[in-house]
Amino acid sequence: MSHPARSLPFALLLALSPTLATASDARPDYYPTLADQQTRLAIVGYRLTTANARWCDDVTPQPGWILGDLRQFKPGDRAAASKIYQAGDGPFIAAVVPGSPADLAGLTRGTRIAAIEGEAVAPADSGPTIRIDTAIVKLYTIDPTASWTVTDNTGRLYRMPPAPGCASAFRVELGGAQAAANGILVRITLKLARSIADDEELAAVVAHELAHNILRHRDRLGTDRSASRLRQTEFEADRLAVWLMTDAGYDPAAAIRFWNRHERPLVRAASHPPRSERIAAIESEIAAMQAARSDGAATRPPLIDAPPPLE
Numbered sequence: 001m002s003h004p005a006r007s008l009p010f011a012l013l014l015a016l017s018p019t020l021a022t023a024s025d026a027r028p029d030y031y032p033t034l035a036d037q038q039t040r041l042a043i044v045g046y047r048l049t050t051a052n053a054r055w056c057d058d059v060t061p062q063p064g065w066i067l068g069d070l071r072q073f074k075p076g077d078r079a080a081a082s083k084i085y086q087a088g089d090g091p092f093i094a095a096v097v098p099g100s101p102a103d104l105a106g107l108t109r110g111t112r113i114a115a116i117e118g119e120a121v122a123p124a125d126s127g128p129t130i131r132i133d134t135a136i137v138k139l140y141t142i143d144p145t146a147s148w149t150v151t152d153n154t155g156r157l158y159r160m161p162p163a164p165g166c167a168s169a170f171r172v173e174l175g176g177a178q179a180a181a182n183g184i185l186v187r188i189t190l191k192l193a194r195s196i197a198d199d200e201e202l203a204a205v206v207a208h209e210l211a212h213n214i215l216r217h218r219d220r221l222g223t224d225r226s227a228s229r230l231r232q233t234e235f236e237a238d239r240l241a242v243w244l245m246t247d248a249g250y251d252p253a254a255a256i257r258f259w260n261r262h263e264r265p266l267v268r269a270a271s272h273p274p275r276s277e278r279i280a281a282i283e284s285e286i287a288a289m290q291a292a293r294s295d296g297a298a299t300r301p302p303l304i305d306a307p308p309p310l311e
């Protein structure tokens with residue numbers, strides 16, 4: 001685990017690149033479906049981050065929530081969204097993981113968050129997700145082994161029990177890349193989440209994105225994002241995901257099922273390996289992990305401590 005008192009540069013906060021969503025083509029079940037997929041992602045993300053905390057250098061409190069903001073929706077869609085979330089203006093709880101700190105503290109869907117550790121999460125900036133992102137960044141400053149507080153918009157105080165986890169937040173997006181990781185946030189689209197009925201396969205996708213964050217791929221790539229270096233990060237994420245899934249109690253072979261079933265690649269680019277190569281790499285990593293752990297000890301994933309240089 002890492003030292004809790006860190007501050008992230010504001011540039012990183014701005015790099016979270018929000019997307020403004022429209023539900024103009026939405027069916028009547030659109031918002032309930034979004035809320036359901038947020039809950040699925042919250043559960044999978046919470047399980048992966050907390051179960052793997054011992055392997056992660058950067059550890060933050062994992063609240064067991066996904067936050068929402070009506071500003072994420074176009075003005076004409078906000079009334080429909082607020083019916084599902086029972087939320088007004090301000091960042092609110094969009095999903096809660098059963099048994100998580102948010103659940104144990106009494107936070108429920110729609111609760112509006114005014115402050116974390118007494119500090120307001122409502123900057124003047126009007127960006128669609130800036131208030132959510134402020135809350136995410138705030139978590140980086142909290143000791144993950146201690147309890148902490150959330151204040152709702154009525155002034156009620158919630159005491160959050162500690163639940164250390166790998167430092168990543170999660171968001172269901174309504175547009176943009178199907179799945180992405182930017183260092184501190186894992187995003188998947190509603191469309192992709194809906195297309196994956198099996199929670200283990202969803203965990204495979206989320207574990208891959210989480211692995212990008214744990215392996216600091218954004219930082220390690222820097223400005224040299226050549227195809228060969230990007231491909232290497234894809235294989236690294238596939239390989240670490242095998243360990244992350246296993247240690248969170250998921251079947252790592254679900255990643256192979258996902259790729260076999262997912263005929264169209266998530267990203268059509270020279271930077272992303274063909275799925276046959278991905279499947280082969282995942283199969284060999286499962287075998288390597290089983291060999292490394294043949295004595296029954298849960299050895300540390302070797303990629304975390306000694307990733308080969310990107311070239």
Ligand SMILES: [Zn+2]
Pocket residue numbers: 208209212233234237
């Ligand atoms: Zn990737």
